[in-house]
Every structure is written in structure tokens, then in C-alpha cells.
Amino acid sequence: MRTLKKFAKFDRFDFLTYPAVLFVFLLFTWMLVVYVTNSIPAFQREGWNVYFTNVWNASECPDKEYYGILAAIWGSLYTSIIALLVALPLSISYSIFVVDYAPKRLRGILEITSDIMAGLPTIIYGIWGAFFLVPFLKEWVMMPVYDYLSFIPIFSQKPVSGFSFFSAGVLLGIMITPFVSAVVREAYATIPHTYREAAYSLGLTRYEATKILVGYVKPAMISGTILGFGRAIGETVAVSLVVGNAFNVSADPFSPGYTISSLIATQYGNSFIYTHMTSVLYAAGLFLFLVGLVITLLGMYVLRRWKKNVSI
Amino acid sequence: MYQFDMRRIKEYSFLGVICILSFLMIFPLFHIIFTVFADGIGTLVSTGPVFITGTLDEGGIGPAILGTIILAFFASLIGIPIAFAVGVYAYEYPHSVIGKATTALLEITQEFPTILVGLFVTQILVLPMGTYSAIAGAFALAIILMPYVAVYTKEAMSQIPFTFREAAFSIGVPKVKTVFLIIAPIAKRGILTGLLISVAKVAGETAPLLFTAGGLYQTYPDSLTQPVGAIPLLIYTLVQSPSPADHAMAWGASLVLLLIFLAAFIPLRLSIKEVRL
Amino acid sequence: MFLYSSIVLLCAYIFYVEKIYIYDVNCEVEVKLMRTSWKVSRVAFALLIVVFIAAIFMWPHGAGATTIRTTGATFPQYQIQKWITEYQKNHTDVKIEYEGGGSGHGQETFLQGLTQIGRSDPPVTLDVWNRFISTGDQPFQFPEIVGAVVVSYNLPGISHLNLSQDTLGGIFIGSIEYWDNYRIARDNPGIHLPHQKIIVVHRSDASGTTDIFTTYLSLINRTWAKEVGSGKTVNWPTDKIGRGLAGNGNPGVVAILKQTKYSICYTELSYAINEKLSTAALENRDGNFVEPTEKTIRAAVSKVSSDIPPPNEGYRENISQLLNAPGNESYPIVAFTHLLVWKNINGKHYTKEEAIAIKEFLKWILTDGQKPENLTPGYVGLPRNVAEIGLKAASQIEVP
Numbered sequence: 001m002r003t004l005k006k007f008a009k010f011d012r013f014d015f016l017t018y019p020a021v022l023f024v025f026l027l028f029t030w031m032l033v034v035y036v037t038n039s040i041p042a043f044q045r046e047g048w049n050v051y052f053t054n055v056w057n058a059s060e061c062p063d064k065e066y067y068g069i070l071a072a073i074w075g076s077l078y079t080s081i082i083a084l085l086v087a088l089p090l091s092i093s094y095s096i097f098v099v100d101y102a103p104k105r106l107r108g109i110l111e112i113t114s115d116i117m118a119g120l121p122t123i124i125y126g127i128w129g130a131f132f133l134v135p136f137l138k139e140w141v142m143m144p145v146y147d148y149l150s151f152i153p154i155f156s157q158k159p160v161s162g163f164s165f166f167s168a169g170v171l172l173g174i175m176i177t178p179f180v181s182a183v184v185r186e187a188y189a190t191i192p193h194t195y196r197e198a199a200y201s202l203g204l205t206r207y208e209a210t211k212i213l214v215g216y217v218k219p220a221m222i223s224g225t226i227l228g229f230g231r232a233i234g235e236t237v238a239v240s241l242v243v244g245n246a247f248n249v250s251a252d253p254f255s256p257g258y259t260i261s262s263l264i265a266t267q268y269g270n271s272f273i274y275t276h277m278t279s280v281l282y283a284a285g286l287f288l289f290l291v292g293l294v295i296t297l298l299g300m301y302v303l304r305r306w307k308k309n310v311s312i
Numbered sequence: 313m314y315q316f317d318m319r320r321i322k323e324y325s326f327l328g329v330i331c332i333l334s335f336l337m338i339f340p341l342f343h344i345i346f347t348v349f350a351d352g353i354g355t356l357v358s359t360g361p362v363f364i365t366g367t368l369d370e371g372g373i374g375p376a377i378l379g380t381i382i383l384a385f386f387a388s389l390i391g392i393p394i395a396f397a398v399g400v401y402a403y404e405y406p407h408s409v410i411g412k413a414t415t416a417l418l419e420i421t422q423e424f425p426t427i428l429v430g431l432f433v434t435q436i437l438v439l440p441m442g443t444y445s446a447i448a449g450a451f452a453l454a455i456i457l458m459p460y461v462a463v464y465t466k467e468a469m470s471q472i473p474f475t476f477r478e479a480a481f482s483i484g485v486p487k488v489k490t491v492f493l494i495i496a497p498i499a500k501r502g503i504l505t506g507l508l509i510s511v512a513k514v515a516g517e518t519a520p521l522l523f524t525a526g527g528l529y530q531t532y533p534d535s536l537t538q539p540v541g542a543i544p545l546l547i548y549t550l551v552q553s554p555s556p557a558d559h560a561m562a563w564g565a566s567l568v569l570l571l572i573f574l575a576a577f578i579p580l581r582l583s584i585k586e587v588r589l
Numbered sequence: 590m591f592l593y594s595s596i597v598l599l600c601a602y603i604f605y606v607e608k609i610y611i612y613d614v615n616c617e618v619e620v621k622l623m624r625t626s627w628k629v630s631r632v633a634f635a636l637l638i639v640v641f642i643a644a645i646f647m648w649p650h651g652a653g654a655t656t657i658r659t660t661g662a663t664f665p666q667y668q669i670q671k672w673i674t675e676y677q678k679n680h681t682d683v684k685i686e687y688e689g690g691g692s693g694h695g696q697e698t699f700l701q702g703l704t705q706i707g708r709s710d711p712p713v714t715l716d717v718w719n720r721f722i723s724t725g726d727q728p729f730q731f732p733e734i735v736g737a738v739v740v741s742y743n744l745p746g747i748s749h750l751n752l753s754q755d756t757l758g759g760i761f762i763g764s765i766e767y768w769d770n771y772r773i774a775r776d777n778p779g780i781h782l783p784h785q786k787i788i789v790v791h792r793s794d795a796s797g798t799t800d801i802f803t804t805y806l807s808l809i810n811r812t813w814a815k816e817v818g819s820g821k822t823v824n825w826p827t828d829k830i831g832r833g834l835a836g837n838g839n840p841g842v843v844a845i846l847k848q849t850k851y852s853i854c855y856t857e858l859s860y861a862i863n864e865k866l867s868t869a870a871l872e873n874r875d876g877n878f879v880e881p882t883e884k885t886i887r888a889a890v891s892k893v894s895s896d897i898p899p900p901n902e903g904y905r906e907n908i909s910q911l912l913n914a915p916g917n918e919s920y921p922i923v924a925f926t927h928l929l930v931w932k933n934i935n936g937k938h939y940t941k942e943e944a945i946a947i948k949e950f951l952k953w954i955l956t957d958g959q960k961p962e963n964l965t966p967g968y969v970g971l972p973r974n975v976a977e978i979g980l981k982a983a984s985q986i987e988v989p
Binding site for chain 2: 011016017018019020021024025027031034035038091093094096098102112113115116119120121122123124126128131132177181205206207210230231234235236237241261265268269281285288292293295300
């Protein structure tokens, strides 16, 4: 009787939806398992050096093979940070403008534009980046910076080509701005109107009022930043077309580099003829997997905690 | 008096900066659309309708367009039923442990690097099957599609007032019927639009197709277990070519992709209040 | 079959959507304004579906044609594409899908059965050959065409450049940093060279062109041989000092070269011809500077008695046999590029139609395909005795 009752609680609704939920969880776990098991040989062979050295000795003689993806890790982090430096000011001012100042009709247009940017196929960003943005940045940003600011150590090298961390970072920045601003805008819009009224009733200017209001959504901005970082680090095709694909660990933003996703995209197609390369690429994938996981969880955590604490 | 002026200067410069930066944010989109049109229209006009229907040899991208349609269709076929069920589950149990975990998982997978999905599908489908195939490409796209659809479903259903549920339960309608036959149809508008927006987004993906779909541009695909082409994949190959003819073709293909995307996306976007991509 | 089933599914899908809509009309919950906007998207949706169906109906599809896929080296790209175009003119029942990706990709996809004809510039190594054998089928490898690796540069205003063996090594090793370095100037008296950094463009994928070029560099430069060596991918010294760039396939490399001033790269001659790149005259074994032309390539091929193993022992072939050939006029970096096919024991890799089509195509390539009218500029046809090797392989492919 008791078991029957227990069974009855598990009704047709659960019967329909549980398998799907289970499937999604299994799929995700399976993915993790595939990455872990396939990257074990690389760790056994090279240990943590896989992540901390910059060598790419592909050789048909297995003993001579040695790989370290430091350059790709460095490139991924560097380009994503540049992307955030581009995206943050843009998305914060966009959020303020849309929520506080834009006329209703303009607001609608701005929101739709931003959404189109979020959904636009990444390859279109890629072709635009490779054929327009790279030459443009080289001519109008990199060369002037080198000409006038070369006393700063990281700009002391003459930019050799447009393909660089910087170009990739700017392109990524443009691509992630809609995602970051979606989070910031949503948070900024939830600030009750009474706060604004209170600020203006004190005789504050719009600048001063906004400064205070922005303070309230700081955690949302942090969360948006983190989520944007996650998006930037995982982007593949657009970046691989503009980053230059060179194994280079350098602080010079105008020099070419690699990113993890670009490394996988360009090397996986020929990795099987080498004995150890495939495993290293899975190790690179695992790194991306875990970084993405941690970053998303962190971003969600910050946002949740903020939503809970600021019960406005 | 001086103090007041300082404030005013700050005020105006602040407003100016805000306006300029907001404009700068959306400017790239217009520039992209302009560039793609300017560089793509020539190819489209000079090649004529063959560009849409012909094979690569004839100077067209027909197989790629059909490939993208096939991939999007089968990705939807695989992904949507599962994602719908997951979304409904997350809506129904927002506070249970599994429900919370599901929501978290959806958010994680939405952020997931798409190249990793491609690699995963290569490992579990392409290598065992011994061939690139439309079905592998569609499966990779389906994995990326699922979290979007599920989140849209959940959000759309959460918008429906709780009173509908109460009313249904009070006359003894079982849960499964309440959710699937009452709440879901009411929220249908949001669900369907969200679903189509997700499909439009996923159809333009490149990275998951890199090692799964294979590419087919000389003939039209006629089997699910054979390689298939896709517009984004074709553009990715053509961009890396040195020849101006290939570049022209890449721009033309980009224009086609952009038009398909805008034609699908804008009306859909107009019919709902916000999107989550 | 697939088409019909997808149409049925589409119809079911539309019916499903319509039904829900009717249901919605009965539930008066939506605000009127919202419904009008929904109508817009409904029309768009219906249009989309119509386009889907129209597309699937109207599109011609590859019924009856056999599709063969060839993947790998981009070194012979122009030649292969020419062959494909010419061949398909007279053989409408066969479609040949070209895919690039580099020699490494060619070997990999061939090993995994993802392509029917693999292309690899350097002969397959014993290690990879054994992995081919371990699939239970017999691989064949044979030369398809002769090509040359050229050194191209992007120096505005300079149309002729001589590079001695010593200079070439220095540039790629990175010890020569600027274009107006005295070593380059010594080779090019009277030419005004710019004081600009040299950017070395190389391949990002595992490439046969890279293998040929680095093998040549190892032959002429001891430091290179010791510190970098040869292979389909090497650890480029210029990457580490921020003067290296990489492109995918020969096309990718050339695309970057064209976009980047003061860069230098190595690529196949046909790319230089088709993309109108400036190519350097290289110092050959006899100490002469020779431009890469059909004549100088032919001179190199005629000066060495090439020793090609039978197709079922492809791994024995020596990559460097055509490199640094003696002779006054011989161009120093010349190589065979190869095709890979399966013997198809027990129909393991090819269906009946595919096996027949592959046999015919290979026979055509190695006979009619080698005639001058079917060759593209930048390639030289195989010597007759070498073409025989491939014909032997083609005749041994089993039709299940």
C-alpha cells in the first residue's frame, strides 16, 4: 500500500519530464567524462607542464613530441580581458541611457539592435573582423599608439600585422557587449523609481544621481563581467580569424597569439596522425570546460546573492 | 557660483559621454550590415539566381543553404521536445533540488564554449560512424539549442498568473493536464517565439559544425548519414582563401546568411518583450 | 526518401502549431495589442515554413550521382580543382568534393575513413603507415604531380629578390630581423630595401608544404637542423619573438601575406602565380639564383633519378630526393605530392559505385590528367615511369 502511494506521487507529469531532465544531466556528465578520460594520457605523460610551458613540438616520432599550451591559455585570458575593457564602459553607459534617458521609441530600437547583435552569427563578426576591423585597427589605433606611446614598455614593439591579441580583444568586446549589457540593464531597471525621485528631490544633478544608482547595481555589473568573460573565452571562429595563431606569450597587445578555442579549431583536424597531440587538445578543452564552469557558477552566485540581499 | 558651474559641466559631459558610448555600442552592427551589403550585393547581382541554387562549381552556394536548413530542422527535431520537457520541469519545480540544479545547468550550458560541443560530438558520433554526417552536425546544434529553448519555455510559463493553476487544480484537473493543456497553450506565444529565436541563433553557429558536418558543396545532400554543408562553415573556409573570387563568394554567402537571419529574427523579436541569448 | 520524410514531418509540425493557435483564440487572455504583433511573427513563421518546403521541393538533389571526397594537402589545390572541373565535364554521374585542411588532415581523415582519397605531400611515415595497416585494409600511396615550394614576400615596389641559402636560413630562424640587413643586401646589390621588421608567415595546420620546406632548410642550414628540425609542424623560432603569424592551409598563409606588408612566407608555386605574388630567386646547389618556373622545376626533376617504391610500400619513399637538386638551372625546392587510396579489401572502405568511380578518376588523372592542356600553371606533370606506379595502384583497387 505504501509503495503504491509512493508510486502514485510519481505521476504522469514526472513520467513525461524526468527522462528529459535525466538525459540532459547525463549528456553533460558524459561530456565531462569524455574530456577527462581523453586528456588523462597527456597529464600522465607531461604532468602539469601541459598547461605551464609554451612548446609545440609536433613530430611523427612520438618520443620527440612535446606540447605545452601556455601560449593559448595566455591568449585566451588576455583577449578576454581586453574584450571586457571594451565591453564594460559600453554596456554600462548603454544601460543607463536606455533605462533613464532614451525616449520610448529610441529605447525600443536600441534594445532590438542589442538583441540582434547578440544573435548575429559569429562568422559574420569573423568576416567583418578579418577584412575590416584588423586593417582598420592597425592603421588607426596600433600605428598611432606605437608612434606616440612607444616609451611604454608593452607598446615598444612595432606592430607587425593587424592580427593580434588587441584585434581579437576588440572584436570579442563588440560581440559580448550585448550579453553584458543585458545583465546590467536588467539590474539597473529594477531599481525602484522612488530611489530616483529621492535623489532628484535632494537637488542632485543627473550625473550625481546616476553615480549613486550605479552603486546599487555593482554586484550585477560584476556578475555581468564574469558572464561576459565566460562568453569571450569560449568564442572560436571569429577569434581564430583575427588572432594570428602564433605560439606567443607576450604582454604586447599588438603581437599575434593563440587562444584555446582557436588552437582546438586549427589543430584538431590533424591531431590524430600524431601520437600524443589529440590528448593534449582534450586537456586544453578540459581547461576551457572547467574555466567556463567555474566562471558561470561564480557569476550566477554573485547575481543570486545580490538579488536576495537587495530586496527592492 | 563657481561650484554650480562645475556641476553643470560635469552634468553635460556625463550626458555626452553616455550618449556617445551608447551610440558606439550599436554602431558596429550598422557597420557590419553596411559592409556585408556593400561587399556582398555585387556577387549576388552578378551571379544572379544561380548563387542561391547552384553548386560551388556553378558559382553558387545552394547545397550550403539547403544544408543549413536541414541542420536547423533536425537540430530542432532532436532538441526541442527534450528541451521543452526540461523547461516545463524547471518551471514546475523551481524550488526542489533537482529543479534548482536543472536551472543552474541550463545557465551553464548556455554559456558553454560551442567548440567543446563539436569536439564531444566528433568523439561520440563521427568517429564511431566513420563519416561526417548531417545527423552529427544536427546533434551538435541540438545540444546548443536545448538550453535556450528550455529557458525560454520556463520564462514564458512563469509569466502566466498563478490563478490559472489554482482554477485548474480546484476542478480536479491533474498536474500533467494543467501544465501541458492549460499553461503551455496560454504561454504558447512566448514559447514559440523563443523557440524560433533560438533556432535562428543556432543555425548561424560555426564552431560545433567544424568537425561534425564535414561540408558538401558540389552536390545536394540526400542522406542524413552523409556529410552536409552549411553557410557559416563555407564562409569560414572561403575567408581563409587568398583569392579575391573566394572572398567575393564569402561576402555573398554572408549576405545570404545575414538576410536569412534578419528576416527570421526581427519579426520574432518584435513580437516579444525581451530575449535571452 | 529523406526528402519525403522531412516534408511529412514539416507538415505535421505546421499542423501542430496551427492547432495550438486555434486553442489560443478560445482563451481570451492575451491583450489585443499583443495579438496583432503576434500576427506579424505568425505570418513570418508561415513564410519561413513555405520557404523551407519550397526549398526542399525545388532544389535539385544529387540523385544518381556518386560523390567522392578528397581531403588533405592544399599544395596541389589548383591542380586538383582543375582536374575535378575537367573530369566532371565528361563524367556527369560522378561528383568530386574537394576539401583542404593540410596533409596532416588528409592522413587523419583517410585513416578514419572520413574521406575516400587522401592527399599528402610528404610520403607517409612508417608509424602512420602501420596505423593504416591496422585498419585491416591495404593503403596505396603514389605521386600525383610535381610542384615547387616558393618563397614569396610582400615588399611594396620590389619585384625581384635574391636569397642565398645562408640568408634564407637566417630569415626563418629569426637572426635576420630587418629587411635591410647586410646579408640580404649582399644578395641584392642595387636594390633599396626598407628598414622594416621581417614577418614570417607559416602554416598553423600540419602541412606537407611545411614538411618539404623545413626539410630543405635542414639540408642547407645546420643550425636549423639542430634547433628546429623538420616536420609537418615545427616550433617556429619567429613565433617566440612576436614576428610569426600563422594561416590555415596554403590559402590561409597567402591571404595573410597579402594583407601584411613586409612579410615573407613559403607556399606552392601555383598560389604565387594565381595570386600574383612576388617570389624570391633562391640559390641552388650550384650557387646560381633561380626563379621558380616550369623550366627550372623540370630541370630539377630530370637531374635526379627518383626512386619511388611500389604503392603498397609508400612509407619507404624519401622526401628529400628532389630537394636541392644539382644542375645549373635546377630550382632547389621541388617535390612530389601524393594521393592515398585503399585497396578496399572485402569492400571495407568503398561501395561498388565508389570503387569504380575512384578507379576511373585515378586512371584519368594519371593519363589524360598529365597532358599539358589539363595542367595548371605552377605544376609539372609526372615522369612516365612515376605515373605508372599510380596506375598500378588504381588497377589493384578491389570492386566489391
